[in-house]
Amino acid sequence: MxxxxxxxxxxxxxxxxxxxxxxxxxxxxxxxxxxxxxxxxxxxxxxxxxxxxxxxxxxxxxxxxxxxxxxxxxxxxxxxxxxxxxxxxxxxxxxDKTVVDHLAKTTEQRGSESLQGDEQEIAAAKSKGGER
Amino acid sequence: MRNWVIVVILLLGTWLLLSADVLMSTTSVAGSIAAGVVVSTAVALLFAGRKMLYKNIRLTPKALVYLLFYPLVFLKALLIANLDVARRVLSPSLPINPAIVEVKTNLISPLGRLVLANSITLTPGTLTVDIQGDSLYIHWIDAVSTDVQSATEKIVRGFETYLEVIYG
Missing domain, CATH: 1.20.58 (Methane Monooxygenase Hydroxylase; Chain G, domain 1)
Structure with missing residues (x-):
């Protein structure tokens, strides 16, 4: 015990x-x-x-x-x-220490629409915040 | 068929572990286990048909031995991973050399890829960030090599030899 x-x-x-x-x-x-x-x-x-x-x-x-x-x-x-x-x-x-990012290269090549969509959303959210 | 049997076994195992202390003190052990079997079978029949996750799992003797052996390989890798992280965190210069590298897998079944991705995440200095097709994108805390071939050799091969036999 x-x-x-x-x-x-x-x-x-x-x-x-x-x-x-x-x-x-x-x-x-x-x-x-x-x-x-x-x-x-x-x-x-x-x-x-x-x-x-x-x-x-x-x-x-x-x-x-x-x-x-x-x-x-x-x-x-x-x-x-x-x-x-x-x-x-x-x-x-x-x-800054990052050596290489294969994933970023791949998404760039594909011109990923989802990423662009995300960026647009973020931009939209920022402009909304600015209006307030 | 195989899918349903495996789901029943998993559900029953969970039930037995959850109710083990009750089973030990009760007088009708057989009745409790029978209830577990009935309920597991019913749940499996109702829900396991949607995703045939275990359809391709192999049940050859070799695969079963590897299935029992794999947790040991995994635990060893997990222990090394922790000592590795501890060493990096404690050393004053913080020796890291991070990168996201692409590696290729030969595994075809979704379940095999899931286990591979999870194993990679829990082992020394590697974290699965994304999967696209047969490419896994791994965040590597100390990138020794950045080309696809040698990174695959270093990160994936150790697990894949086991997982290929089990999941295909």
Missing amino acids: EITMIAGGVVSLSGSLFLLLGALGVVRMPDLFNRIQAGTKATTLGTMLFLAGIAIAEPSWIPKLLLLILFIIFTNPVSSHVLARSAHHTGIRMS
Whole structure:
């Protein structure tokens, strides 16, 4: 009982360490994409370890915690991907350190109408704001 | 048929995990499991026909072994990813060299591509930004190479060898 509590605490603590590193990454990284990178990986493993620690301390909760871990593994990368994708589509500026952007080249070549549409919407929204 | 069976198994698995503590303390375990089977089958029959997501999954012995083995490959990659991010975040000079590179995938099935994109997102320094056709656009925190061929080799190949066997 005592030992499982301590072992679970240690595992949970290591998980929260990864969460702390993830938060530090979000503060330190230069642009949105790199921030998402730091945030996604650290929160996934951090939360997994945190829940694993609880599972060690309280074995009767293992099935539900396992389910939680599975949901996190499947949903976390999807949400990060959607954030990054929408950020790129709305033309969020990338860090000056960025070496190359194949995606921007592709959308330029195709003369993507959706991108132009987005820009028009943004311009329209700005002019509306100006009128007020 | 295969699609429905897999949906039933997934639903039943979720139900069993959710109700495990009740199952352990109840006297009619068989009844609870039977209720789960009935409800899962009903839900699968009602809703699983819309998207045949699991239609192309392969159930050969080799594919099943790889399916069991894949989480280990994935967890190892996830651990390396975290240590990598930790190293970058903690070093004072913030050693990053970001780029969005295009990589190609041989996977055809939507489910296989979904698992590949998710795996890439959770592994060292890579984040799937967009998919167009058979091209994935990856934000790479430390772009070692920027041409399509070698980037594909470095980012995709490790997962694809497993996923090709499982999902095709």
